[in-house]
Amino acid sequence: MVVEEEELFQGSLDLTSNDDDIEEDSLESIKALKEFLKNPKVAKKLQNGMSVREYSKEIKEELDMVVNESVIDYRKQADQLADLHKEIKFCDTTLNTMDDMLQQFQQSLGTISSDIKSLQDKSHTMNIKLKNRKETEYQLAKYIHNVVISPKLMQTIFDGEIDENYMDMVKTLDKKCTYTMTNTNDTHKATGQMKPKLYALSQKACSRIRVFLLEKMTLLTKPKTNTHLLKVNVLLKYKVFYRFLSKYAKVAGLEVRNTYIDTVGRYYYYSFRSYIQQLTNLERERSMEIETLIPQSKIQDSSQQQSLFQNLVTTNKKLTNFFGQSSLFHAQIEQGQERIEPFKLGDRMQITTELNVNVPIVCHIAEQKKDLFHYEAIYHSIMLLLVDSVTSEYVFCLDFFSERHLHELIFSRSQEVINRNINDYLESTQDLMGLLLLMHLNHHFRTLLKERRIGCLDDFYDGINIRIIGKLQELFQLHINSLDVALQQNDPSLLIDEFEQKSTIIENYTNLISSIHRITFEGVNQHLIDVNLEKLRTKMIEFIQRVAKQNKNELDKNFWLIKTYDKMIHAFMSYSIVCHDVHVFGTQLGNQVQKLIDYLMSKHFGYLKHFLVQYNPKIVKNDSEATKQNIPSDQLRELGQLFRSKYKSALEGMKANLEKQFSIQGGTGRDILEKLFLKVITIYSMYYKMVYACWNSPPFRSEILSVDRLKSDIQSLYK
Numbered sequence: 001m002v003v004e005e006e007e008l009f010q011g012s013l014d015l016t017s018n019d020d021d022i023e024e025d026s027l028e029s030i031k032a033l034k035e036f037l038k039n040p041k042v043a044k045k046l047q048n049g050m051s052v053r054e055y056s057k058e059i060k061e062e063l064d065m066v067v068n069e070s071v072i073d074y075r076k077q078a079d080q081l082a083d084l085h086k087e088i089k090f091c092d093t094t095l096n097t098m099d100d101m102l103q104q105f106q107q108s109l110g111t112i113s114s115d116i117k118s119l120q121d122k123s124h125t126m127n128i129k130l131k132n133r134k135e136t137e138y139q140l141a142k143y144i145h146n147v148v149i150s151p152k153l154m155q156t157i158f159d160g161e162i163d164e165n166y167m168d169m170v171k172t173l174d175k176k177c178t179y180t181m182t183n184t185n186d187t188h189k190a191t192g193q194m195k196p197k198l199y200a201l202s203q204k205a206c207s208r209i210r211v212f213l214l215e216k217m218t219l220l221t222k223p224k225t226n227t228h229l230l231k232v233n234v235l236l237k238y239k240v241f242y243r244f245l246s247k248y249a250k251v252a253g254l255e256v257r258n259t260y261i262d263t264v265g266r267y268y269y270y271s272f273r274s275y276i277q278q279l280t281n282l283e284r285e286r287s288m289e290i291e292t293l294i295p296q297s298k299i300q301d302s303s304q305q306q307s308l309f310q311n312l313v314t315t316n317k318k319l320t321n322f323f324g325q326s327s328l329f330h331a332q333i334e335q336g337q338e339r340i341e342p343f344k345l346g347d348r349m350q351i352t353t354e355l356n357v358n359v360p361i362v363c364h365i366a367e368q369k370k371d372l373f374h375y376e377a378i379y380h381s382i383m384l385l386l387v388d389s390v391t392s393e394y395v396f397c398l399d400f401f402s403e404r405h406l407h408e409l410i411f412s413r414s415q416e417v418i419n420r421n422i423n424d425y426l427e428s429t430q431d432l433m434g435l436l437l438l439m440h441l442n443h444h445f446r447t448l449l450k451e452r453r454i455g456c457l458d459d460f461y462d463g464i465n466i467r468i469i470g471k472l473q474e475l476f477q478l479h480i481n482s483l484d485v486a487l488q489q490n491d492p493s494l495l496i497d498e499f500e501q502k503s504t505i506i507e508n509y510t511n512l513i514s515s516i517h518r519i520t521f522e523g524v525n526q527h528l529i530d531v532n533l534e535k536l537r538t539k540m541i542e543f544i545q546r547v548a549k550q551n552k553n554e555l556d557k558n559f560w561l562i563k564t565y566d567k568m569i570h571a572f573m574s575y576s577i578v579c580h581d582v583h584v585f586g587t588q589l590g591n592q593v594q595k596l597i598d599y600l601m602s603k604h605f606g607y608l609k610h611f612l613v614q615y616n617p618k619i620v621k622n623d624s625e626a627t628k629q630n631i632p633s634d635q636l637r638e639l640g641q642l643f644r645s646k647y648k649s650a651l652e653g654m655k656a657n658l659e660k661q662f663s664i665q666g667g668t669g670r671d672i673l674e675k676l677f678l679k680v681i682t683i684y685s686m687y688y689k690m691v692y693a694c695w696n697s698p699p700f701r702s703e704i705l706s707v708d709r710l711k712s713d714i715q716s717l718y719k
Contacts, residue, residue: 146179147194149201157205162212162238170205170244177202177248206249209241213256217263227267231396239400257401261409268389269413275385276421278363279378282371286428291343292482293509293540343508345433345515351376352440352519360384375425376437382418383445386411387457394454407456415460426467432475432512435468436519442468469528476532479512483539487546506564509540510571517577530580537581541588558596559661565589566668589668597676600657604650605683611639612686631694640691640704643684647705648713651680655717677714684710 037043045055074081156169180195216234220227246253351374360381361373390407397406429435442461449457513536516529544564551557565588572582601609615631654676655664662669688707691698698704 146176147191149176149194149197154201157201157208162208167238167240170209170240173198173202173205174244174247202244202248206245206252209245210249210252210256213238213241213245214259217256217260220263220267227264228392231400236396236400242400243402257406260401261406264393265410265413268411269417272382272385272414273417275363276382276417279361279373279381280421282361282363282366282373283378284372284374286375286425286431291430292479293505293512294482294486343511343515345511345518348374348376348433348437349518351380351437352444374434375429375431376434376441379422379438380441382421383441386414386418387445387448389414390456391449391452391454394456405456419463422464422467426471429471430475430478432472433515433519435472435475436516439465439468440519472528473532476536480532480535480539483536483543487539487542506540506544506568507571509536510568513537513581514572514575514577517572517579517581518575533581537584541584554599555596555657558592558599561592562589562596562668562672563661565592593668593672593675596672597679600654600676601679601683604646604654605643605680608639608643608687609683611635612683612690616686616690631690633694636691636694637700637703639687640700643687644703644705647680647684647710651677651714651717673718677717681707681711681714 037046042055046052050058153169153172156166157173160166160169177198180191180198183191213235216230219225219230242253242256245256361377366373390411393407393410394404397403397410426435442465446458446461449455513533516533544561548557548561548564551560565585568585569582569589572579572585655673658664658669658673658676662672664670664673684705685707688704691704
């Protein structure tokens with residue numbers, strides 16, 4: 001049963017109006033009553049039909065019952081309550097006593113706090129005093145350590161053996177001297193008294209160190225001394241001595257430095273001089289004659305021609321008899337000596353693939369084996385030792401002397417010996433390939449030094465390269481002038497009479513150019529090479545053309561030129577060389593092949609070619625009647641009959657001519673034959689079209705050869 005809210009309020013109002021003094025219109029009373037009615041127990045009673053008044057009465061009865069039960073319970077616990085009262089009273093007394101004690105303790109703590117603060121102040125003061133005393137003690141100890149000379153220090157400096165312990169004492173003395181010298185504001189009397197004594201002690205140490213270092217450096221000059229181990233295990237170990245000496249006795253330090261430079265410089269000077277002398281005995285004998293493309297013996301002796309050479313030969317003192325009886329094309333070589341090929345590289349290129357082999361030539365072993373070497377191999381060994389020696393000295397001087405450029409003073413005389421050897425070679429050599437290989441080696445060793453981060457010997461290599469470039473220019477010019485002199489001959493037949501000599505000169509040129517391209521790389525002066533190769537190439541093409549003109553027969557001339565250019569190109573390609581020379585001579589070959597084809601076509605089919613040139617433009621397209629009026633039909637018929645009667649013999653004759661000169665199974669001979677037959681088919685096809693332009697069905701069709709038949713016959717000639 002649900003109790004309506006209005007009824008509940010009515011009951012509530014009745015209850016309050018009868019039993020309470022709360023006003024009916026009070027909003028607070030209404031809110032309180034609503035809160036009361038929200039109680040679950042109250043709501044449940046009211047829902048069961050009980051009024052508020054009845055519920056209030058029931059609650060009052062329950063409260064009275066609980067009160068009565070509590071009174072009965074209190075009476076039963078009266079004795080215990082009396083004991084509890086006594087205990088509470090005792091506790092109250094105890095708490096009062098504790099309160100008095102705590103107040104007294106609080107007063108005592110106040111006194112203790114004052115004492116503690118006083119102790120803290122005293123402790124802080126004592127800490128400051130202790131810190132000041134420690135700092136004073138440290139500064140005093142430092143001062144004493146930096147100024148006072150201990151008996152052990154003095155005894156060691158004067159009489160001690162120079163070893164690692166002596167080095168430690170020198171370091172200690174250096175610190176003391178540095179302190180007295182740098183602290184200019186120190187006005188202590190003790191400092192002033194100790195300065196002279198420290199100076200005297202340092203001079204004594206410098207005197208002994210000077211003698212010690214000079215003695216050790218003297219050992220470098222003794223035979224069979226391992227200088228590297230001596231420098232690493234002795235000098236570098238005691239590098240502190242030199243620093244001390246250069247600081248407190250600069251004159252003595254400079255003396256030690258100069259002694260080292262002089263001693264080691266003389267050691268390297270004599271070592272390089274002796275090594276170069278031994279290597280000179282192992283060098284292949286150089287040709288004392290200039291070997292140019294055109295032999296001197298084939299050049300007419302005229303004052304004008306001599307002058308072309310004389311300007312380039314005056315610098316070569318060993319070639320004063322340049323125009324003597326000896327052949328310019330053949331060197332005078334002692335019996336048993338292997339001749340150096342002036343135009344072939346051979347296995348000399350191997351030196352560029354073994355640049356990382358760090359083993360120089362061992363002279364006595366090479367003498368036992370009777371080995372001989374080209375100059376570039378000797379130069380490689382010299383440079384290998386020089387670069388390694390410079391590297392070693394650079395690292396040592398930087399560590400020991402703290403200087404970067406002492407190697408320039410140490411190796412100045414050694415470089416003079418090497419330069420003299422190189423100058424002797426440049427004055428006497430005519431080996432163009434050898435010069436290019438030297439520049440290749442120079443580039444390698446300069447790169448090696450850069451990789452080691454050693455910036456030295458650049459000026460040395462620049463000087464060598466400048467001299468090599470000058471010699472290269474001279475040799476190039478000699479070759480160019482030899483061809484120029486030959487081309488100035490009034491009668492070329494006087495220059496070269498034999499085919500073998502022609503081939504030899506051209507073969508020498510091809511070998512020379514191939515060798516230059518194989519050696520040339522980015523480190524060589526490429527512009528110099530290109531300019532001279534272009535001059536030489538121009539002269540050689542002109543020379544080949546002049547020599548070819550000696551053949552009165554046009555066919556033989558064409559064949560010789562084609563074979564010459566083809567041989568040159570194959571020589572270039574055999575070394576896998578792709579260069580401008582290959583392109584130029586390839587163009588010359590193509591032009592000459594075209595000339596040969598034109599010559600053979602004019603010789604065997606000139607009648608047909610001439611007719612086509614004359615009447616082919618007169619063909620009227622799609623008008624046979626007009627075409628017949630422009631072209632003589634009788635002559636057209638006769639040409640067809642003539643071609644049919646002679647074409648086989650002509651084709652076989654051309655093939656026979658090519659077979660005498662080339663192999664037609666492949667290569668250039670096969671290419672020429674294919675181009676030639678293709679030209680025949682092309683010309684005859686033009687003629688055939690001309691015939692059918694005049695007639696749709698020519699009356700003499702059976703008398704002329706069909707294009708397919710011509711192709712079939714040509715195909716049979718390939719077999």
